[in-house]
Every structure is written in structure tokens, then in C-alpha cells.
Amino acid sequence: MGAVQELPHGCPLPAAGSARSWAASPASGAGDPELSWVSTTELLDLSEYLEGGEIILTTGLTLGAEDPRWRDFVAILSRARVAGIGFGIGVNHERIPAPLIRAASVYRVALFEVPLPVPFIAVSKAIAELMRADELRAARGALRAQQRLLDRSRGDQDPAEVLSNIAQVTGRQLALLGSDNTVLASTGGFASVRDSVSTEYISLDAEGALRLAVVGDAPLSPEGRSVIAAGSMVLGMGLRGDRLEETRERERWERFTAGLLSGAERPQSLAILNPTLQLPERVRAVAVQGTAEDISAWRHRPRSGLDRLIAASQDPPRAPGIALAWQLCTDSDSAVEVALKVAATHHLDVVVGRSAPVSSAALSYRSASTRLRSLSLTAPYTPHPASPW
Known part of the structure; x- marks a missing residue:
């Protein structure tokens, strides 16, 4: 549920990468948008300019404290799947308008208060720092996963273990397919989702006789892509094996x-x-x-x-x-x-x-x-x- 949380002076944001953590619940939940950007605006309809995951900073310049259009404002942002709304008080409104709080609660959009003298630019910089920290953590995690996979290429290969390592990082269900489309190895949930979710196939050899099937609808992150690439190389090397x-x-x-x-x-x-x-x-x-x-x-x-x-x-x-x-x-x-x-x-x-x-x-x-x-x-x-x- 949307709620109000005041940012302290000096603007040290909480050490979490999700806007939901700034609201009533302590962590983001399943289906919450990932934080992608910060935008400052006084427009009432931003639908043409949003891609999802944005933090919207506003002082409510165009609406009065009891204006019923606050509900429309939040509804539009909810449909655009923004990460949250930061409302600057002390400029046009002394407190967050009650209709805005009610609308944020109804549409489950995170809402937090930015008090004077904290400038919006300070909030933007703090959020950018959080995003960089998240990207570094993801990159380090992907690098460790790649190292584990590549270390395994020096010894006997267990395809099921390689698939499990990839799945832990990417959240995907995967399978190794033979030349006759038989499943040689797979993660536990592959069979139950392969026919209901889109599948990407990656050839592990020049002939395309050995393939890696990756099941999932959501776009993969660059880190996830790099882990799948490393895993594909390991599977290809291991399955070609000894030529004699x-x-x-x-x-x-x-x-x-x-x-x-x-x-x-x-x-x-x-x-x-x-x-x-x-x-x-x-x-x-x-x-x-x-x-x-x-x-x-x-x-x-x-x-x-x-x-x-x-x-x-x-x-x-x-x-x-x-x-x-x-x-x-x-x-x-x-x-x-x-x-x-x-x-x-x-x-x-x-x-x-x-x-x-x-x-x-x-x-x-x-x-x-x-x-x-x-x-x-x-x-x-x-x-x-x-x-x-």
C-alpha cells in the first residue's frame, strides 16, 4: 500500500534499491517495478513519456490541496508502472494533499515526502547512487557465476549442475536438448513451463545438433545474458568431449x-x-x-x-x-x-x-x-x- 515516509535533512536514502522499501512495507514484492530513472515534473499526464520504473518528483504546482484530479494523476502513474512518487513540501503545499495520499493507497503506488531544504537534485543523485550500487552488485554476482561455470570446464561436466548454476542467477528454467529434441538434462521446473512460456534456443555447436533451451517471458539483464553465454560455452565444450x-x-x-x-x-x-x-x-x-x-x-x-x-x-x-x-x-x-x-x-x-x-x-x-x-x-x-x- 502507498504510504508517506519523510526523507531526513541531508537526504540519505534508505539502502535499498526499490521504491517500495520507502513506503510502508520494508521490501519490494513480486511484480513491483524495478527502479529505472528519476523524473521531475509538474505535468498532470506523463503517460507518453514513461517506460516504467521511474521515480516521479513533483511539488503539485498545478493542483490544489483538495483537487479531485489527484486521483487521475496517480491512476496514470500506476498504469505506467512507476516505482514511486516523491512529493516536495514547503513549496506549493505545506503537506502532502490528502487526496494524493488516498489515491496512492488505492492504486498501491509508493509515496514519500521530500521536505525543505532538500532539493530534488539531491534526491536524484541519491537514487542514481543506489542504482549504480545495484548494478555493481549484479555485475559482481554475474562475474562470480561465470567464474564458477568456467572453473567447471577444467574437469568432468555435469550438465544438470551447469543448468542449475545458470538458473540461480537468471531465474530461468533451462534444458539441454539433443539432436533428436530429447531432453538430456533440465532444471526441475522446465517440463511444467516449456509449453506455456516463450522459449529461446541457443545452438551449442556449429551444426545446431545440441541446443540450450531457455524459458521465460521477461527480458534478460545484461548480466543474465553473460551468465547464459558462459554456461553455453561450458556445456558445448563438455558435451563434445573426447573425439576418440x-x-x-x-x-x-x-x-x-x-x-x-x-x-x-x-x-x-x-x-x-x-x-x-x-x-x-x-x-x-x-x-x-x-x-x-x-x-x-x-x-x-x-x-x-x-x-x-x-x-x-x-x-x-x-x-x-x-x-x-x-x-x-x-x-x-x-x-x-x-x-x-x-x-x-x-x-x-x-x-x-x-x-x-x-x-x-x-x-x-x-x-x-x-x-x-x-x-x-x-x-x-x-x-x-x-x-x-
Whole structure:
């Protein structure tokens, strides 16, 4: 509730960065505007000149002590989300007008008294000093958070811990997404808000296969941005990891996928590679064709989850310089669409096989193989995939 608090002579403002702390309650509450500026005025309508968070200093020059327009004056400032009103007494009014006090209470706008001989410029300087102190505290806090994150980059990375450190500084809910959009790690509240609040995605590698999802509507402060940038670097370095182990892991997944496509491997063998993953009931075989360089780049892009179900072709090249590879994806429109988009970014032609049970993935493989002849060998990239849907 708005209330009156007299500033002592010499104008030492309370050591808090919120105008609400100058009113009846001792601290700002949820949803209170952050202090942004100080403005001195005698205008009755400032709506076109305010952005929110301002302290408005006035002596009430244009209104009498009982003028009913005090209510309109405060209502306009409330809609503009000002941080508070400072009323200078002893110039045009000996005390704060009663209608102004009532209006401040109704609209819950902080109201404080500036007595003579305190000049408004002294109030402005004191508030500016508070704002600088707040900015320094925020900058120091962000720097400490960045140092903690970067120190972690020297050892083993725990993505969940990195996300937690970012969340503590920014107040955001975050998640680390793999190449197939699976959540690899997240903060506790991410799942409950991801569909109801806007989400920003930050790529952690050149291919965009690993992404950081940041959920929140309010603009981030520069300090929050710097912490997210530091955290993104740490996550990117940690998740790329050791290249030799990545190569070995990719080779294991490629052998497994080749076995599924040929019918020589049982789906249950996935438990050896990753006991926590489950294959979908139905799959589609996707053949990708292009230059040897583009196929190699497609095979070596960072992958996670079931997106790793890829394999090199065991058949001889259809033409010099033309290579072929395979992928098994879930039989769903969204999964196939992702596979097509990734292939397009690598300038690859695509053939999509018919849907088949995962235990009979060879059926989808054979249906796609019969359509490979439809792909051009002289113009190896076309915008639309051949698909025996």
C-alpha cells in the first residue's frame, strides 16, 4: 500500500534499491517495478513519456490541496508502472494533499515526502547512487557465476549442475536438448513451463545438433545474458568431449543399425548400447545420397538418443564421387521431417522407405532401395524426397 515516509535533512536514502522499501512495507514484492530513472515534473499526464520504473518528483504546482484530479494523476502513474512518487513540501503545499495520499493507497503506488531544504537534485543523485550500487552488485554476482561455470570446464561436466548454476542467477528454467529434441538434462521446473512460456534456443555447436533451451517471458539483464553465454560455452565444450570415444561410440551404433537394416540384429540388442532407451514399435528406413564429403559430414554431426541410428551403405557407389548412407527413424511425421531437414542442410537427396515394425526394419530398407534409381546422379540434390509412402 502507498504510504508517506519523510526523507531526513541531508537526504540519505534508505539502502535499498526499490521504491517500495520507502513506503510502508520494508521490501519490494513480486511484480513491483524495478527502479529505472528519476523524473521531475509538474505535468498532470506523463503517460507518453514513461517506460516504467521511474521515480516521479513533483511539488503539485498545478493542483490544489483538495483537487479531485489527484486521483487521475496517480491512476496514470500506476498504469505506467512507476516505482514511486516523491512529493516536495514547503513549496506549493505545506503537506502532502490528502487526496494524493488516498489515491496512492488505492492504486498501491509508493509515496514519500521530500521536505525543505532538500532539493530534488539531491534526491536524484541519491537514487542514481543506489542504482549504480545495484548494478555493481549484479555485475559482481554475474562475474562470480561465470567464474564458477568456467572453473567447471577444467574437469568432468555435469550438465544438470551447469543448468542449475545458470538458473540461480537468471531465474530461468533451462534444458539441454539433443539432436533428436530429447531432453538430456533440465532444471526441475522446465517440463511444467516449456509449453506455456516463450522459449529461446541457443545452438551449442556449429551444426545446431545440441541446443540450450531457455524459458521465460521477461527480458534478460545484461548480466543474465553473460551468465547464459558462459554456461553455453561450458556445456558445448563438455558435451563434445573426447573425439576418440565419440568415434568408437558412433561405430558401435552404426554396426547395430546396419544389423537392423539387414535383419541380422535383434532390436533387444539396443540394451547393450543404452539400457535406458527404447526403440519405437515402427520405423522407416531413410536413404541419403550425395557427395562423399557431404555424406561424411552428415554421418559425423553430433547426435544423441535414437538419432544415432545411422549406418554407412554396404553397397558399391552408384557413380564416382556419389556416396550413400542410411538412417532409421521413428515412424512419425515429426521424426521424418527432422530427418529430411537435417539431410537438406547437408545438401543430400533422400528416399524414405515404407513403415515397418522395428523387428522387420529390413522391409523398409528394401522398399527404399527400390526407389534409389529415381535419384539423379548428375544433379545430386533435389528439394523433395522420393518416398513410397
